[in-house]
Amino acid sequence: MTPGEPALNGPRITRVERNGAGQLVVFVEGRSEPYVDARVARCFPWSVPDTYVSVRNKDGKEIALLRGLDGLEDQARKLIEEELRDKVFNPRILRILDFKSEFGVTSITAQTDRGKVTFQVRTRDDVRVLSPTRALFRDADGNTYELADLTALEDRFQKQLSHFF
Numbered sequence: 001m002t003p004g005e006p007a008l009n010g011p012r013i014t015r016v017e018r019n020g021a022g023q024l025v026v027f028v029e030g031r032s033e034p035y036v037d038a039r040v041a042r043c044f045p046w047s048v049p050d051t052y053v054s055v056r057n058k059d060g061k062e063i064a065l066l067r068g069l070d071g072l073e074d075q076a077r078k079l080i081e082e083e084l085r086d087k088v089f090n091p092r093i094l095r096i097l098d099f100k101s102e103f104g105v106t107s108i109t110a111q112t113d114r115g116k117v118t119f120q121v122r123t124r125d126d127v128r129v130l131s132p133t134r135a136l137f138r139d140a141d142g143n144t145y146e147l148a149d150l151t152a153l154e155d156r157f158q159k160q161l162s163h164f165f
Helices: 074-087 155-164
Strands: 013-018 023-027 038-040 051-054 060-065 092-102 105-112 116-122 128-130 136-139 144-147
Touching: 013 128, 023 060, 023 074, 023 155, 038 074, 051 074, 105 144, 116 136
Parallel strands: 092 144
Antiparallel strands: 013 023, 038 051, 051 060, 092 105, 105 116, 128 136, 136 144
């Protein structure tokens, strides 16, 4: 997107701000009332997380699909980047601390860039393989955990996780 270019899908976003309640408020071309308590979400492909960003109303209906944030004013880009960083829980796995598999459920305890977490993976459908060594794990609550490099893990955890790749 270049400045002033409309969204890939939907109206052009003219301004983004926060209201007194901390909600994201999105103003779009051709609409007199802004969208209050708007949401943002990254879209596929996961390998380029800031390429496609969906802007949605408070009910989750898409307002606009952006092909990146470069075409937005500085304040709008900053607020959307903050929202993506702070509201979207997507920690990077730095180390696997424990791995258990019981009754078809895999429980993984990991050190991430956001602290220690334990999450469960039920099926292979909960794992999105991005490359031969990179994957996203989705837990039962819909949180995603990124494993950037399988080969950086201890050998025993590489072997245990390799069946997901």
